[in-house]
Amino acid sequence: MFLKKVIAASVLAVSAGGAHAACEISGRVNIIGNEFPAIHAVADGAKECSGGEVKANLTADHQKINVAGMTGNPAEYTSAIIANSSIVALMNEDVIRPLDDLVAKHGQSLSPNQLIVVDGKVMAVAFMANAQHLVYRKDILEQAGVETPTTYEEMLEAAKKIREAGLMENPIGGPYKAGWNLAQEFNNMFLGHGGEFFKEGTAEVSINNEKGVAALNMMKALSEYMNPDFLTHDSNATNAEFRAGNVALMHMWGSRAATMTEAEGVTDDVKNGFAIAGPLTVGGGTTPASTLWWDGWTVSKNITDEDAEATFVAMTHGIAPERLNDEMRPLAVWLIDGYEPTEAAQGVYDAIQSETTPYPMLPYMGLLHTALGTELSDFMQGKESAEQALADVEAAYTAAAKEKGFLQ
Amino acid sequence: MKHRTFFWFILPTAAAMLLFIALPIVSVVTQSLHTPHDAVLTVTKNCGPFGCKDTTVIDQEATAALRTAEPLGKFVGLDIYFDRGHLAVAEVAQAWRTSDGLGAFFSQLSNLPFYRAMAFTLTFTFTVTPLMLILGFMIAVAVNTLHRHLKGLVIFFSLLPMIVSPLIGSLVLFWMIDSRGVIGAALQWLFSDPNLSLKASTGLTWVMLIVYGVWHAAPFSFVVFYAGLQTLPQDQLESAQIDGATRWQRTRYVIIPHLMPLVTFVALIQLMDNFRVFEPILGFNSEAHATSLSWFIYNDLGGETRLLSSAATSSVLTILGVAILLAPVLVRTWRDFNAKV
Numbered sequence: 001m002f003l004k005k006v007i008a009a010s011v012l013a014v015s016a017g018g019a020h021a022a023c024e025i026s027g028r029v030n031i032i033g034n035e036f037p038a039i040h041a042v043a044d045g046a047k048e049c050s051g052g053e054v055k056a057n058l059t060a061d062h063q064k065i066n067v068a069g070m071t072g073n074p075a076e077y078t079s080a081i082i083a084n085s086s087i088v089a090l091m092n093e094d095v096i097r098p099l100d101d102l103v104a105k106h107g108q109s110l111s112p113n114q115l116i117v118v119d120g121k122v123m124a125v126a127f128m129a130n131a132q133h134l135v136y137r138k139d140i141l142e143q144a145g146v147e148t149p150t151t152y153e154e155m156l157e158a159a160k161k162i163r164e165a166g167l168m169e170n171p172i173g174g175p176y177k178a179g180w181n182l183a184q185e186f187n188n189m190f191l192g193h194g195g196e197f198f199k200e201g202t203a204e205v206s207i208n209n210e211k212g213v214a215a216l217n218m219m220k221a222l223s224e225y226m227n228p229d230f231l232t233h234d235s236n237a238t239n240a241e242f243r244a245g246n247v248a249l250m251h252m253w254g255s256r257a258a259t260m261t262e263a264e265g266v267t268d269d270v271k272n273g274f275a276i277a278g279p280l281t282v283g284g285g286t287t288p289a290s291t292l293w294w295d296g297w298t299v300s301k302n303i304t305d306e307d308a309e310a311t312f313v314a315m316t317h318g319i320a321p322e323r324l325n326d327e328m329r330p331l332a333v334w335l336i337d338g339y340e341p342t343e344a345a346q347g348v349y350d351a352i353q354s355e356t357t358p359y360p361m362l363p364y365m366g367l368l369h370t371a372l373g374t375e376l377s378d379f380m381q382g383k384e385s386a387e388q389a390l391a392d393v394e395a396a397y398t399a400a401a402k403e404k405g406f407l408q
Numbered sequence: 409m410k411h412r413t414f415f416w417f418i419l420p421t422a423a424a425m426l427l428f429i430a431l432p433i434v435s436v437v438t439q440s441l442h443t444p445h446d447a448v449l450t451v452t453k454n455c456g457p458f459g460c461k462d463t464t465v466i467d468q469e470a471t472a473a474l475r476t477a478e479p480l481g482k483f484v485g486l487d488i489y490f491d492r493g494h495l496a497v498a499e500v501a502q503a504w505r506t507s508d509g510l511g512a513f514f515s516q517l518s519n520l521p522f523y524r525a526m527a528f529t530l531t532f533t534f535t536v537t538p539l540m541l542i543l544g545f546m547i548a549v550a551v552n553t554l555h556r557h558l559k560g561l562v563i564f565f566s567l568l569p570m571i572v573s574p575l576i577g578s579l580v581l582f583w584m585i586d587s588r589g590v591i592g593a594a595l596q597w598l599f600s601d602p603n604l605s606l607k608a609s610t611g612l613t614w615v616m617l618i619v620y621g622v623w624h625a626a627p628f629s630f631v632v633f634y635a636g637l638q639t640l641p642q643d644q645l646e647s648a649q650i651d652g653a654t655r656w657q658r659t660r661y662v663i664i665p666h667l668m669p670l671v672t673f674v675a676l677i678q679l680m681d682n683f684r685v686f687e688p689i690l691g692f693n694s695e696a697h698a699t700s701l702s703w704f705i706y707n708d709l710g711g712e713t714r715l716l717s718s719a720a721t722s723s724v725l726t727i728l729g730v731a732i733l734l735a736p737v738l739v740r741t742w743r744d745f746n747a748k749v
Binding site for chain 1: 443444445446447449450451452453454455456457458460461463464465466468471472482488491492493499519521586587588602603605607608610692693694695696697707709710711712713714715717718
């Protein structure tokens with residue numbers, strides 16, 4: 001017995017020591033990134049490194065400052081944590097460096113599917129996957145006598161029954177805030193209908209078609225079952241609605257699934273009734289009406305090679321397989337070697353399994369996303385037709401794309 | 409003053425104005441006349457956690473060469489000013505040609521971002537400015553008649569809306585008028601309409617923003633007018649009183665004329681501030697119902713792909729807008745000044 005204890009203790013000590021002492025850097029590290037628990041965990045890991053200063057600026061406004069903070073020479077930020085949408089802005093401005101030599105030198109713990117390869121060069125290292133999928137209240141669905149929906153049409157049916165049964169007035173939730181969120185919901189729905197955003201191989205937009213109209217009409221139909229303030233609800237606000245027990249069905253980010261009901265004052269009904277399922281399909285399609293995302297880190301181009309090396313080592317340490325403990329594991333669907341999915345990861349796993357379309361990594365996609373965000377709210381308020389709204393989006397996008405030189 | 413003395417006296421101010429006002433404006437105007445070069449796109453194979461795919465990317469080397477050749481970008485003249493995101497000349501002409509009546513024309517016009525933003529901004533400016541002048545004056549007169557022991561406390565509380573930073577103030581109000589907030593729920597109860605939402609209706613959102621604007625700006629005019637009231641000509645007021653003037657007549661014929669230069673000053677500042685309305689739009693999450701030129705700039709700079717030329721153009725348009733708005737007041741002040749001399 002005594003021997004067992006000693007062995008267990010020494011194994012623990014060795015593994016703990018191994019996890020912490022492994023990171024030694026000689027250079028400056030400064031991280032800019034979004035603010036949610038999984039990214040905090042990665043940045044905290046990078047901060048364990050000794051020998052150089054490691055700073056992190058994690059904020060929801062990271063995209064407004066990362067390009068500016070990496071443009072100067074030397075750049076203020078040595079690493080930006082980004083997603084497949086936002087890496088485009090960094091590549092467009094040419095502020096991140098290829099990582100092939102650093103991967104060869106320090107990247108033994110990285111698995112090949114973590115490497116984001118553009119034109120044969122490693123430009124980023126992904127560490128987690130994300131997707132929007134269904135979260136729901138199984139208790140409410142049971143009371144209303146409906147099955148877990150797998151399509152948006154079934155979601156509408158279920159919402160109707162819940163409302164008719166008097167269980168909830170507005171059973172559907174969703175991040176429909178005018179701007180980025182609303183545009184993202186359109187992207188999901190448009191891809192679910194089998195749409196293609198651009199004419200093959202060009203920057204010419206093509207969303208004003210029957211698929212775009214169908215996508216908008218479905219969003220409108222869903223919004224009839226939402227809190228009337230839905231155009232001001234981002235994912236934080238929708239999450240709060242779910243916690244308050246006001247919502248039974250919603251399409252939500254996988255990265256929030258683990259902490260969905262983790263807050264003070266959440267009732268047991270909400271906690272026990274909370275359940276996760278894969279993303280929904282729409283309009284008889286087979287591709288889910290959702291998008292796949294990865295989050296990863298990059299290394300600045302405009303810094304010294306020493307700082308770049310230090311940054312690479314620290315960030316690699318931040319996502320090292322041995323750091324995946326009980327605290328870190330449930331925070332995300334990690335792409336790290338040796339990760340076993342937790343229950344909360346089921347939705348994102350289903351999204352990957354059912355071949356959800358990855359969010360397009362195109363230089364002009366951000367412009368379309370912005371145009372969608374500003375021009376769709378009129379339709380959602382019933383002020384104009386779907387065709388007019390889509391025509392407005394196309395016109396707004398075209399003006400922006402001309403300015404940026406994507407269209408002549 | 410000798411010319412030489414005057415020169416040395418004015419030099420630091422002139423240098424600072426040149427550096428911090430004139431040069432930025434020149435830079436913004438320059439940028440609004442240029443756009444980035446035509447993007448050189450190539451198709452490459454990209455791989456990631458979800459497999460490989462042929463994707464379009466920007467050819468960095470070719471683009472870098474273009475940039476070195478012409479660092480300012482492509483000169484486009486007034487193209488950005490006339491594009492759909494700004495003055496939308498072609499779209500307006502089209503709407504004029506195709507619409508049957510003025511009503512139809514204006515409804516098409518309100519579908520264009522610039523004119524829609526102008527509709528809100530001008531409504532906001534021309535309702536908030538007079539209302540805050542009146543409210544501020546009323547508070548100032550009321551506080552001035554208070555007992556001196558009470559004055560300090562009341563002044564402090566009247567200034568609170570201005571002390572709270574605009575973004576925080578609007579966020580606080582935003583949560584109060586939420587359909588589950590104090591005011592929102594009270595209104596639903598009052599009108600017995602469970603679906604009443606201040607945030608979902610454009611009209612009510614405008615009212616809310618205007619109420620907020622008045623609430624936030626009134627302390628400014630109050631404090632200026634209150635200071636003005638301390639300089640009232642007491643003998644003139646007294647003689648008016650002896651002549652039998654009522655309180656209203658004294659206010660109308662003595663106090664208001666005395667404060668008139670201050671009214672001009674406050675109106676000037678407020679016209680400028682209200683035309684640049686921005687924080688409440690952000691705080692109230694009301695971009696679906698109300699936008700302004702300043703919000704355009706924020707939106708252009710905050711997207712995943714930044715539109716710098718567009719933001720520069722919106723900035724120049726803001727400057728022009730403020731200049732046009734202030735012109736009548738400035739002309740009036742100039743005339744008054746000349747009349748006095």
